[in-house]
Amino acid sequence: MNELDWIRKIQSWVEAPAKGVAVGIGDDAAVLNPSEASLVLTTDSLVDGVHFDLAYSSPEDLGHKALAVNLSDIAAMGARPKYALVNLVLPPGKAENFLPGFYKGLSAEAQSAVTSIIGGNLSRCEKGLVICVTAVGEQVGAPRLRSGARPRDTIFLWGAVGHAAAGLQALQSLGLEEAKALFPTLVQAQLRPKACLSDAWLSLGVHASIDVSDGLVSELWHLARASSVGMELFPQNLDLTALQPLADESGAAALDWALYGGEDYALLFTAAAGKDEEIARALPGVRAIGRVHAGEPSVWISTEKGHQPLEARGFDHFGDTKA
């Protein structure tokens, strides 16, 4: 099969594009009909050996995950995902074993998010697999920026944190089969994370928002810096239930996974304190996990001994600290 044959195959694997698409896969570029909404664009990549290990992730898992991590950024802006382009760099000879499963997962994820795959690219690379996805969404209401947090806001977390990091530890210490059998929720969070997508989310009044890709504390710092506020975290409000059994077994601290583990794709946001009940009704499972304060950018927890600052460690591709 040559590149053109693969592109034809891919066309047959993905859903027919939605109404807004004038030109989809197969020409020099995709064309979208004019839209009355603002368009939201983001790009994220999954790199072999950094974001996944082919010993654990199937091609189908990677199809799901590559799209989900981008949809999560679209959701964080308060937008509805619509389209995606998929740029694959893969070793020669890998296409046969990789592309069918990858596009099966990608198409399923796209279908569940009502998102059309409108284009992409295939390139060869001797050295490893890189998956770059660009997602496009339609803004609903005003963009939800990192800079919108205000003093006295409640800090909310929608979705689990720490699960993906704990899932990776389970995979690395137990192997794929045993980890899946004993800790299915954690392994699923690592291999097939889901973006937080809901119409209810889009209609809420939210001040600031970010998705938790690099770890909870790291994202709290992003909000604190962009909004020039202090962020007080109530760690007792985090849900560690699913983490505790593995923590007990491995001697790890469940709270550390929740604070510093990356790749969870939960949504972290702030809203006026009076909206707590409305938000709890709209987003089942959402938790109020802290409060915004006036002051210099900072992140802390309150203990009997006073403020305990939390450092911005988390997954950083270019720094010295790694989660």
Added chain:
Amino acid sequence: MNELDWIRKIQSWVEAPAKGVAVGIGDDAAVLNPSEASLVLTTDSLVDGVHFDLAYSSPEDLGHKALAVNLSDIAAMGARPKYALVNLVLPPGKAENFLPGFYKGLSAEAQSAVTSIIGGNLSRCEKGLVICVTAVGEQVGAPRLRSGARPRDTIFLWGAVGHAAAGLQALQSLGLEEAKALFPTLVQAQLRPKACLSDAWLSLGVHASIDVSDGLVSELWHLARASSVGMELFPQNLDLTALQPLADESGAAALDWALYGGEDYALLFTAAAGKDEEIARALPGVRAIGRVHAGEPSVWISTEKGHQPLEARGFDHFGDTKA
């Protein structure tokens, strides 16, 4: 420097985004204000060891080229480039030596094409450098598809072909300094190709269009298949002037470079035969290089012995044939 520091640096290196951009670099995603035009989206990648060799390409060259190859796809659709997102995967420790030069080249190319860099991503990869760019343009008139060629159309080529392939051969046989000194046009075509961008191009009546990234014959085949037509090429109408000295010196055939060399980013298009003069006036340097015929998809040249078919060889990432 950590990832956040690099993103701040990048913000300072790129031009302030244009009016259409509500949110640029630095949040979870970019936001574009609603546009009355259809939007055109494409993504393309440059891979270390496949599309470039760091022994020849400087980071600045790669900044230019990574954007130009995407702008070329936007131009081929008959659209005006507006925005780009840049997804970089690079080895740890490479950022300091790579990012400043890369963004210098990228910003210069973006500025000359009136294109705003609105977002991107940085990831680590032990194994090599991958650059994925997604470009967004605004459609002018109807999209120019591969499928629009009609019997009796003239086939036009705007821009040089074979130069980039010959430039690569010069680099590989002579080394960077000598190749640049002796064959500056060819080396420039390889290291810093330019997309064919012009308002005059956008206002022409064109039936079908494609950019020449994989080689002239390969792209003729794409048009032939998509339009279900035969494409007759007049090889004597190709401009081999700049190729001839290196061909003479190296014993290579200049015509082979022109027919099968990739990475030139010329535009290949068809238009009604009566438009030849108008097109020649609008696009200086454009050449009529063939004619479209009714019949099964095919590509050929006419010789004294009759039709000589041209096979669709060119750069194929997954096939057995390579340029």
